[in-house]
Amino acid sequence: MIYTVTLNPSIDYVVYMDNEVKTGAVNRIQKDRKFPGGKGINVSRILSQLNIENKALGFIGGFTGKFIEDALKKENIITEFVQVEEDTRINVKVKSSNETEINGLGPHISQEKANELLNILSNLSREDVVILSGSKSKGLSEKFYQEIIEKLKQTETEFVIDTTGKELKDALFSKPLLIKPNNHELEELFDVKLKTEEDMKIYGKKLVEAGAQHVIISMAEKGAMLFTEKGVYHGKAPKGNLKNSVGSGDSMVAGFTGMLKQTGNSLEAFKYGIASGSATAFEEDLATKDKIEGLLSQIKIKVLEEN
Numbered sequence: 330m331i332y333t334v335t336l337n338p339s340i341d342y343v344v345y346m347d348n349e350v351k352t353g354a355v356n357r358i359q360k361d362r363k364f365p366g367g368k369g370i371n372v373s374r375i376l377s378q379l380n381i382e383n384k385a386l387g388f389i390g391g392f393t394g395k396f397i398e399d400a401l402k403k404e405n406i407i408t409e410f411v412q413v414e415e416d417t418r419i420n421v422k423v424k425s426s427n428e429t430e431i432n433g434l435g436p437h438i439s440q441e442k443a444n445e446l447l448n449i450l451s452n453l454s455r456e457d458v459v460i461l462s463g464s465k466s467k468g469l470s471e472k473f474y475q476e477i478i479e480k481l482k483q484t485e486t487e488f489v490i491d492t493t494g495k496e497l498k499d500a501l502f503s504k505p506l507l508i509k510p511n512n513h514e515l516e517e518l519f520d521v522k523l524k525t526e527e528d529m530k531i532y533g534k535k536l537v538e539a540g541a542q543h544v545i546i547s548m549a550e551k552g553a554m555l556f557t558e559k560g561v562y563h564g565k566a567p568k569g570n571l572k573n574s575v576g577s578g579d580s581m582v583a584g585f586t587g588m589l590k591q592t593g594n595s596l597e598a599f600k601y602g603i604a605s606g607s608a609t610a611f612e613e614d615l616a617t618k619d620k621i622e623g624l625l626s627q628i629k630i631k632v633l634e635e636n
């Protein structure tokens with residue numbers, strides 16, 4: 330089974346504006362929508378679209394948490410959240426000619442609640458995969474992802490980690506099944522400017538050498554590059570009308586991991602990853618199965634290098 334972990338879920342409150350936001354003035358929106366959000370929860374929603382069995386874990390609280398649990402229940406997603414006292418956060422996504430995100434802080438998590446989640450994760454097995462993604466809420470130790478990874482090692486449970494900076498670097502040694510920095514995150518990770526495909530190849534390969542089993546460098550409308558021990562590949566993104574870039578990365582992680590687990594074929598999984606990311610970019614909410622599979626035939630994978 331695939332488990333997703335969302336340490337800091339959110340209601341994604343999306344407001345659509347006719348005009349640009351004017352600071353220091355009253356702004357009126359054209360329409361709004363509320364979605365259950367947070368990176369791991371987005372991954373669970375796409376996995377469920379693809380009929381891949383999964384369970385959403387993490388911390389949830391208050392009336393906002395209830396909204397998320399109810400929304401996931403409607404989509405038949407199994408959850409086992411640790412309940413906390415403070416409300417789950419609300420992240421505001423303002424859509425005008427561009428997208429502005431104002432993400433909340435989230436509730437405080439006590440050591441006792443953190444241990445509850447670690448206990449759930451200590452009961453998994455080598456048939457399972459855990460997907461760790463998104464920011465941490467207050468109270469959790471700086472090394473909380475590392476603590477989770479150490480727990481998973483005891484049962485040889487595979488993991489995917491979609492985070493940035495030191496947390497990501499520290500996880501490489503434990504051989505994650507997948508990491509998926511975007512091109513900007515890759516630049517930050519190595520403190521470099523990456524202009525060409527050749528530049529990306531150098532740093533993508535370094536991540537495989539450091540321990541990642543699969544590395545996807547996503548590049549929004551320019552598609553993505555996949556790095557494995559066997560080779561380096563590029564997949565073009567299909568063309569379409571960008572409606573929403575929130576959740577594209579999570580959809581890609583879900584499509585790739587879900588199909589890799591089902592088929593064992595990393596190139597087939599890569600295609601699904603791109604299709605899932607792009608299908609979400611072309612929808613207001615996350616993608617549906619039909620929209621994802623409708624894009625598959627447009628995605629061609631180019632071999633850049635193979636051993």
Ligand SMILES: Nc1ncnc2c1ncn2[C@@H]1O[C@H](COP(=O)(O)OP(=O)(O)O)[C@@H](O)[C@H]1O
Pocket residue numbers: 511512547548549550551552553566567568569571574576577578579581602603604605606607608610
């Ligand atoms: N404007 C777009 N057009 C087509 N596909 C897109 C677009 N934006 C994102 N995608 C798809 O989603 C994937 C992940 O998007 P990206 O923005 O790179 O990730 P993140 O959300 O993590 O920054 C891309 O590799 C691509 O397949």
Ligand SMILES: O=P(O)(O)OC[C@H]1O[C@](O)(COP(=O)(O)O)[C@@H](O)[C@@H]1O
Pocket residue numbers: 337339341365366367368371420432462463464465574575576577578579580
């Ligand atoms: O666009 P992405 O990277 O796929 O992630 C989108 C999700 O991440 C969030 O922006 C939260 O991100 P953080 O956990 O990093 O604060 C959610 O509001 C949203 O559902």
